[in-house]
Amino acid sequence: MSAKFRLGIIVNPLAGLGGSVALKGSDGVAEQALALGAKPMAPTRMKAALEKVLPYAKNIEWATGEGALGGELLSELAIDFESVYYSDTQSTSAQDTQALAKALSQWGADLILFAGGDGTARDMYQALSEKQAALGVPAGVKIHSGVYGVSPTAAGAVVAKMARGEMVSLMEADVMDIDEVAFRQGTVRARRYGELHVPAELKYVQAVKMGGVEVDELVLADIAAEAVESMDPDTTYFIGSGSTTAAVMDELGLENTLLGVDAVRDGQLIGSDLTASQLLALTEQGPCKLFVTLIGGQGHVLGRGNQQLSPQLIRTLGRNNIQILATKTKLNALADRPLLVDSGDPQLDRELSGYCKIITGYRDYVMYPLANPE
Structure with a gap:
């Protein structure tokens, strides 16, 4: 719940x-x-x-x-x-x-x-x-x-x-x-x-009204530009899997592991396709934050295809250092169902629940509920 x-x-x-x-x-x-x-x-x-x-x-x-x-x-x-x-x-x-x-x-x-x-x-x-x-x-x-x-x-x-x-x-x-x-x-x-x-009031129509794949590419570029502009110096950013977060790597001009988790600091790639233990080790070297997206249709943010983001890592980062990126089209497709977290730690899932701020474009955000499978 x-x-x-x-x-x-x-x-x-x-x-x-x-x-x-x-x-x-x-x-x-x-x-x-x-x-x-x-x-x-x-x-x-x-x-x-x-x-x-x-x-x-x-x-x-x-x-x-x-x-x-x-x-x-x-x-x-x-x-x-x-x-x-x-x-x-x-x-x-x-x-x-x-x-x-x-x-x-x-x-x-x-x-x-x-x-x-x-x-x-x-x-x-x-x-x-x-x-x-x-x-x-x-x-x-x-x-x-x-x-x-x-x-x-x-x-x-x-x-x-x-x-x-x-x-x-x-x-x-x-x-x-x-x-x-x-x-x-x-x-x-x-x-x-x-x-x-x-x-x-939410505007369900994207800011760029052109239709087709070209719209998705432009919207992802807007999301990536906002995400990159928000990045703090001397901070390690874990870039989760998925095409939305991959756009952030494209904006930075860095190689991306589409189905893995990469690490970036001050615009430089410092780790590719990292394991759970490697990610946790990086948290000992200074402040860290996470960019993550959701699985289209399902709405899962954690626990599906990104198990490298372990409960211990999420607890270490803290809820306020996790930033979700998503298009409004993906969110609208959920038909008001909440985003889901299934980290493997039910107590953590409950702690993560609540409203979260999602980057949906350049200077564009939505508030959306995050829940757990219970």
């Missing part, structure tokens, strides 16, 4: 306070807004999003911060959750949002759902690594950032899709904000701060 979807919740209770009282934002004016009679909107907006998710609540492991940061709302909705952050101050701040975001990422959230505005999106960008998926529930006065659902219920619908175990694309979306002081004086001055990885 696969691991549950892990969902982190953040509510910025100050988001949107300035809107109803014509303060054109909430940054730095929360107390003034409250004094003018403003009511917090973020909990209500997050509640609307979560109502779309509640039918699948048992498929989810929940975590949030105590009190107004999310605990009060989840308790109101009768959701069991793990509290990963507590603020000892009576009012929350940007520091609390950032601290909670970091705590949720360390907890292992597959997705962090946050309610706020552009200031909250900036906090998320500053706190999270580029690998962490997040999605905003619009609750601020100004929403210039592209990291939010078009509505709270739209954001909830995407989360529900993930909770059902369906494939969801990941895309990079801009975090934007404006200078509120200038805005209150009638000047709109927007600035791009960075990007967050956010889930989006």
